[in-house]
Amino acid sequence: MVASQPAAPATRRDSHTVETLLSAAVEVFIVRGYDGTSMEDLAKAAGITKSSIYHHVAGKEELLRLSVTRALDGLFAVLGEPGAAEGRAVARLEYVVRRTCQELIENLPHVTLLLRVRGNTATEREALERRREFDHRVAALVAAAIAEGDLRAGLDPRLTSRLIFGLVNSMSEWYRPHAADHGAEADALADAVVGLLFDGLRARPEA
Amino acid sequence: MVASQPAAPATRRDSHTVETLLSAAVEVFIVRGYDGTSMEDLAKAAGITKSSIYHHVAGKEELLRLSVTRALDGLFAVLGEPGAAEGRAVARLEYVVRRTCQELIENLPHVTLLLRVRGNTATEREALERRREFDHRVAALVAAAIAEGDLRAGLDPRLTSRLIFGLVNSMSEWYRPHAADHGAEADALADAVVGLLFDGLRARPEA
DNA sequence: GTCTATACCGTGATAGAC
DNA sequence: GTCTATCACGGTATAGAC
Numbered sequence: 116m117v118a119s120q121p122a123a124p125a126t127r128r129d130s131h132t133v134e135t136l137l138s139a140a141v142e143v144f145i146v147r148g149y150d151g152t153s154m155e156d157l158a159k160a161a162g163i164t165k166s167s168i169y170h171h172v173a174g175k176e177e178l179l180r181l182s183v184t185r186a187l188d189g190l191f192a193v194l195g196e197p198g199a200a201e202g203r204a205v206a207r208l209e210y211v212v213r214r215t216c217q218e219l220i221e222n223l224p225h226v227t228l229l230l231r232v233r234g235n236t237a238t239e240r241e242a243l244e245r246r247r248e249f250d251h252r253v254a255a256l257v258a259a260a261i262a263e264g265d266l267r268a269g270l271d272p273r274l275t276s277r278l279i280f281g282l283v284n285s286m287s288e289w290y291r292p293h294a295a296d297h298g299a300e301a302d303a304l305a306d307a308v309v310g311l312l313f314d315g316l317r318a319r320p321e322a
Numbered sequence: 323m324v325a326s327q328p329a330a331p332a333t334r335r336d337s338h339t340v341e342t343l344l345s346a347a348v349e350v351f352i353v354r355g356y357d358g359t360s361m362e363d364l365a366k367a368a369g370i371t372k373s374s375i376y377h378h379v380a381g382k383e384e385l386l387r388l389s390v391t392r393a394l395d396g397l398f399a400v401l402g403e404p405g406a407a408e409g410r411a412v413a414r415l416e417y418v419v420r421r422t423c424q425e426l427i428e429n430l431p432h433v434t435l436l437l438r439v440r441g442n443t444a445t446e447r448e449a450l451e452r453r454r455e456f457d458h459r460v461a462a463l464v465a466a467a468i469a470e471g472d473l474r475a476g477l478d479p480r481l482t483s484r485l486i487f488g489l490v491n492s493m494s495e496w497y498r499p500h501a502a503d504h505g506a507e508a509d510a511l512a513d514a515v516v517g518l519l520f521d522g523l524r525a526r527p528e529a
Numbered sequence: 530g531t532c533t534a535t536a537c538c539g540t541g542a543t544a545g546a547c
Numbered sequence: 548g549t550c551t552a553t554c555a556c557g558g559t560a561t562a563g564a565c
Contacts, residue, residue, distance in 0.1 A: 148440060317474070
C-alpha cells in the first residue's frame with residue numbers, strides 16, 4: 116500500500132471507453148446479428164478504427180461475453196431478492212416472473228443478446244449453461260407451488276418453467292421503450308404477463 | 323405438344339436434389355446460424371462441392387427463402403382450415419393455437435429457421451412481413467373472442483397475440499423429437515400450451 | 530451433375546508511427 | 548489512445564473440363 120503508482124489506476128483498462136464501446140457494439144449485434152457484425156461495423160458505430168478496438172478489448176467475442184454476463188448477473192440477482200426467497204412458493208414464483216419481466220425491459224439490449232445466443236463458442240456455451248441453471252431454479256419453484264396446492268396438479272414443472280420463460284423472453288423480440296418512464300410501462304407489461312400466466316385468457320363466470 | 327424434347331423435363335431443376343440440399347442446409351443453418359454458415363459448410367453437409375450447389379440454387383439466400391416460405395405456408399394453411407373459420411371466436415382461437423403448436427413440431431426445422439430471421443435481407447424482411455400479417459389475423463380473433471365475452475375483458479388483443487405466440491414459438495428453442503410417433507407427443511404438448519394459455523397456472527378452488 | 534481451379538473481396542487481427 | 552498500412556485467411560461466386 117506504499118505510494119508507488121504514477122497517477123491513474125493501471126490495473127484495469129479505461130472503463131469509460133470500454134463501456135461506450137460495449138453499448139455501441141451491443142446495439143449493432145442486435146441489428147446485424149453477432150456473426151453478421153464485422154469489426155468494421157463496430158468501429159463505425161463506436162466512431163474509432165478497427166485497430167483501436169483491440170486496445171480496449173481482446174476482440175469481438177469479449178464484447179459478447181461482457182454483454183451476456185451483465186444480462187445473466189441481472190437475472191440471477193432477482194433470485195437473490197427477499198421476494199424470491201420468502202413466503203409461499205406461488206408468491207415467490209409470481210415475484211420472480213414479475214421481476215424478470217422488469218429486468219428484461221430495464222436491461223433490454225443485454226438480455227436480447229443473451230436470448231439470441233445459440234452455443235457456437237465457449238462464451239455462448241457458458242451463457243447457455245447459466246440460463247439452464249436459472250431455469251432449473253424456477254422449475255423447483257413451480258414444483259414447490261404444486262406441492263403446496265397453489266398451482267394445478269397436472270403441470271410438469273420443467274415444461275412449465277420453459278413455457279413461462281418462453282413467454283417472458285419473447286418480449287425482447289418486439290418491445291421497444293416508449294416514453295421517459297419505462298418503469299411504469301414495465302410494470303404494466305409485467306402485470307399483463309403475470310395475469311395471463313397465472314389466470315389464463317378465459318373469462319370466468321364467477322368473480 | 324409435338325415430340326421435341328430429349329428425355330427429361332428441363333423446365334424445373336431436379337427437385338429431388340434441391341430437396342436433399344435444402345434439408346441438409348436447414349440443419350446446418352440451425353446449428354451454426356445463417357450468417358455463421360459458409361458455402362463450404364453446406365457443401366460438406368450435402369456431400370457435394372461448393373460449386374455444385376450453384377447448379378441447384380442461386381446461392382445461400384435462396385435456400386433460406388425456400389425454407390421460410392415453407393414454414394409460413396404451413397402456418398397460413400392453419401388459418402384456412404374449417405376449425406379456424408367456423409364457430410365462436412374463442413374456439414377458433416383455441417384451434418389455431420393448438421394447430422400452430424402441432425405445425426411447429428411437424429415442421430420443426432423450417433419453423434425454427436423462420437423464427438430466427440431478423441430482417442437483414444430482402445428475403446428476411448418479406449418473411450417478417452408475413453409473420454406480422456399472421457399475428458394481426460390472430461389479434462383480430464382475440465378481439466372477437468373478447469367481444470363475445472369468452473375472454474377476459476381487460477386484455478389488449480395485439481399484446482395478447484404477441485404473448486400467445488411468444489409462448490408457442492419458444493417451443494422451437496428446446497423441443498427435440500423423441501420417439502417414432504411425434505404426433506402423440508405434439509398433441510400432448512399442444513394440450514399443455516392451450517391449458518396454460520386459456521386456464522392459467524393457478525389451481526382453482528371450484529371444479 | 531459434379532468436379533478442380535481460381536478470381537476477387539471482406540474478414541479478424543497485428544505492427545508500428547504519432 | 549488513435550491512427551494508417553498491411554497480413555493471412557476464408558468468404559461467395561464463377562469458369563470450364565469431364
